[in-house]
Amino acid sequence: MEVRLLDLSRQYRGIAEEVRAAVDAVFGDCAFILGRRVAEFEAAVAAYCGVKYAVGVASGTDALLLSLRALGVEHGEEVITTPYTFFATAGAVWNAGGRPVFVDIDPATFNLDPGRIEDAVTERTKVILPVHLFGQVADMDPIREIAERRGLRILEDAAQAIGARYHGRRAGRFGDLTGFSFFPSKNLGAAGDGGMVVTDDEDLAAAVRALRAHGGRDRYVHEVVGYNSRLDALQAAVLSVKLPHLDEWSEGRRRHAALYDEAFRGMEEVTPPPVPPGHVPIYNQYVIRCRDRDGFKAFLADRGVGTAIYYPRPLHLQECFRGLGYREGDFPEAERAAAETLSLPVYAELTEAEQNHVIESIRAFYAGRAG
Numbered sequence: 575m576e577v578r579l580l581d582l583s584r585q586y587r588g589i590a591e592e593v594r595a596a597v598d599a600v601f602g603d604c605a606f607i608l609g610r611r612v613a614e615f616e617a618a619v620a621a622y623c624g625v626k627y628a629v630g631v632a633s634g635t636d637a638l639l640l641s642l643r644a645l646g647v648e649h650g651e652e653v654i655t656t657p658y659t660f661f662a663t664a665g666a667v668w669n670a671g672g673r674p675v676f677v678d679i680d681p682a683t684f685n686l687d688p689g690r691i692e693d694a695v696t697e698r699t700k701v702i703l704p705v706h707l708f709g710q711v712a713d714m715d716p717i718r719e720i721a722e723r724r725g726l727r728i729l730e731d732a733a734q735a736i737g738a739r740y741h742g743r744r745a746g747r748f749g750d751l752t753g754f755s756f757f758p759s760k761n762l763g764a765a766g767d768g769g770m771v772v773t774d775d776e777d778l779a780a781a782v783r784a785l786r787a788h789g790g791r792d793r794y795v796h797e798v799v800g801y802n803s804r805l806d807a808l809q810a811a812v813l814s815v816k817l818p819h820l821d822e823w824s825e826g827r828r829r830h831a832a833l834y835d836e837a838f839r840g841m842e843e844v845t846p847p848p849v850p851p852g853h854v855p856i857y858n859q860y861v862i863r864c865r866d867r868d869g870f871k872a873f874l875a876d877r878g879v880g881t882a883i884y885y886p887r888p889l890h891l892q893e894c895f896r897g898l899g900y901r902e903g904d905f906p907e908a909e910r911a912a913a914e915t916l917s918l919p920v921y922a923e924l925t926e927a928e929q930n931h932v933i934e935s936i937r938a939f940y941a942g943r944a945g
């Protein structure tokens with residue numbers, strides 16, 4: 575049996591007619607750039623997150639970049655973030671003109687460890703950039719407390735976490751600004767690249783809106799140099815079809831996660847991802863820690879089970895950031911996570927038989943090793 579890590583065609587089959595009609599409608603009036611469809615989707619995301627403003631941009635990476643620019647990060651000002659995330663988190667800081675300052679993760683949640691943030695704050699620190707990794711919100715109460723006390727801004731990297739809840743509120747409610755990604759593999763995925771910035775701050779929303787269109791607030795009048803980074807009307811049309819299904823798809827992922835949790839209970843070789851009280855994750859990835867990760871991954875591949883390593887090399891050890899002066903051993907928890915974790919298939923349309931095959935294969939690997 576083949577079980578892919580993600581099969582987007584199954585989701586598409588369920589909504590194909592609606593998606594095609596939405597795409598046809600865009601071609602009906604050929605309004606491709608911004609306009610009504612983008613504005614309607616922005617309003618729908620703002621309402622979904624419970625915030626006042628949403629600005630559609632070209633990708634999740636740009637959502638972060640434009641947010642950092644809107645916050646005025648420049649000239650090597652410091653942005654505290656995690657080394658255990660997708661590259662774009664720190665790449666956006668760099669491209670905005672800031673300096674990423676890494677802080678190790680909490681080994682239980684894989685998210686920024688609030689207890690270590692304060693030691694990294696200097697007079698050049700401007701922003702804290704927590705990532706809601708794998709679809710679980712970072713521990714935002716202590717992070718907000720530090721930011722308020724030290725006069726710092728917060729940008730949430732919620733690229734993987736649209737709809738994830740923390741003490742009853744959805745991602746997007748905990749920072750000055752929040753960036754979402756609609757990369758196709760996200761819980762709310764476009765038919766290509768797309769992203770969104772949400773905020774309750776009218777001025778920041780206006781700044782991002784200007785930055786996505788070359789920095790001009792009025793046509794042909796530019797106070798700052800911006801980008802061409804708009805969400806396409808075609809993507810907004812597709813995403814508007816998908817948004818009403820998002821919660822049901824995330825609920826499907828939570829059901830699969832609960833079955834895995836149950837199956838791995840008592841297995842000492844596999845640690846399921848813990849969910850602290852007050853959190854409702856969306857499981858953009860279901861990531862376990864496991865013994866002999868690489869042998870285990872190869873064994874699963876032989877049995878037709880697709881898995882992935884998110885992320886094999888922490889960002890402080892990337893060649894491009896060598897100039898920041900970090901070394902191996904600086905962030906032991908991030909390095910350990912990079913060596914021990916594996917992402918299993920968890921998408922909503924996964925069948926019971928497929929999930930059972932994954933679970934049985936995992937049991938077989940460790941049973942074989944014990945014997």
Ligand SMILES: Cc1ncc(COP(=O)(O)O)c(C=O)c1O
Nearest residue numbers: 633634635660662663733755757
């Ligand atoms: C944590 C994180 N940040 C940023 C991004 C960047 O998003 P995009 O691929 O839409 O540019 C991604 C996703 O790819 C991500 O997972």
